[in-house]
Amino acid sequence: MKIDPIHQFNIEPLFTLGHIGNHTIAFTNSSLYMFIAVLLIALLMLASGRDLVPGRLQSVAEISYEFVATTIRSTAGSEGMKFFPLIFSLFMFLCVSNLVGVIPYTFTISSHLIVTAALALLVFFTVLFYGLYKNGLKFFKIFVPSGVPIYILPLVMFIEVLSFFLRPVSHSVRLFANMLAGHIALKVFAGFVAMLGFSLGALGWVGGVLPLALTIALYALELLVAFLQAYVFAILTCIYLNDAIHPGH
């Protein structure tokens, strides 16, 4: 019995959609889980009732709404509510797909750097274009912190500019690496249980208890991480958008 913790990240084309230039565009398992996430969110937000006293499903929909709205208001102010649909979409997309991805035998979209990088770049360019559109050249004030002595200002500005352009990197790698590492660890420990059970017989069944306990603990942790990383991604988006809305911080 061979453990292959990487196998779960394989992209498997289900059918080919067409070609753009020399690239084959296929509908893959990743695509399938993206649409599953979209479908689940649409079901949650649209199929739930509109009662005065909400039921369970409606409560979940309303709690998600209030949760994201509160996050935006507290980090980017009420002007940030302009980006409510964007941040809500990002948060729900990542949260739902991450939570679906924790279910065994499913695929985790955000375990692929290209996906998280695309979302991070979407946020980055939204911040850049909205900041320039709204504030004009004043937007570049975010690189010039107030109250810094003039002789170290060039250094500080260099660091600020560098950190601004590295934002999409840290933004995307944080999510990607968390999901990837978590799923690999889960797979490795779960694999130990099966491997001990298959190879050592009765002794292996006893010995498998420890990795099984670890797997359960890790699974709980992964559930938390799945939600938390979606939240971190959303709150960082809010913080970056806050720079575009109020550049003179």
Next chain:
Amino acid sequence: MAESHGEAKGQAAGAHTEAEGGHHGGAFPPFDSSNYASQLVSLAIAFVALYLIVSRIALPRVGGTIDARQNKIEGDLAEAQKLKDESDAALKAYETELTNARANAQAIGNETREKLNAASEAERKALEEKLAAKLADAEKQIATTRTNAMSNVRGIAADAAGAIVQQLAGVTPDANAVNSAVDASLKG
């Protein structure tokens, strides 16, 4: 994506066999650039669809429900406050009414008592005056009677004294002398 140009050409041909094999020739899947394009296209379609659903339908719907509830709660609270104010006003009116009625009753009671007091006082006074007049009359009568009686006593005493003197001395005493002697002894 330019560097994956040549590679993608090869992948396009080999995609099917790889799918069957399930292994990408040892390449770490997240860094396998051959499937970037597929993922980006699906992500773009899925995310744009999600954004449209969320921004056009889902958020206005859920937000509307929350707002409707908020409005309902505020309306109900305002209604409750209004009713409470009304009942407070009614209670106040009732209390004012009660105080007024009590004051009225007290006033009527006082008035009646004073009227009755005054009437009984007047009656008492009239009675007393009548009694006093009767008393004065009676006293006057007593005084008259007494004076009469006293003058009768004096006459009788003088006559008796004259008679006694005549019997003892055999002389008729002077009437004036007898009278003054009687007066003197009556006074003494």
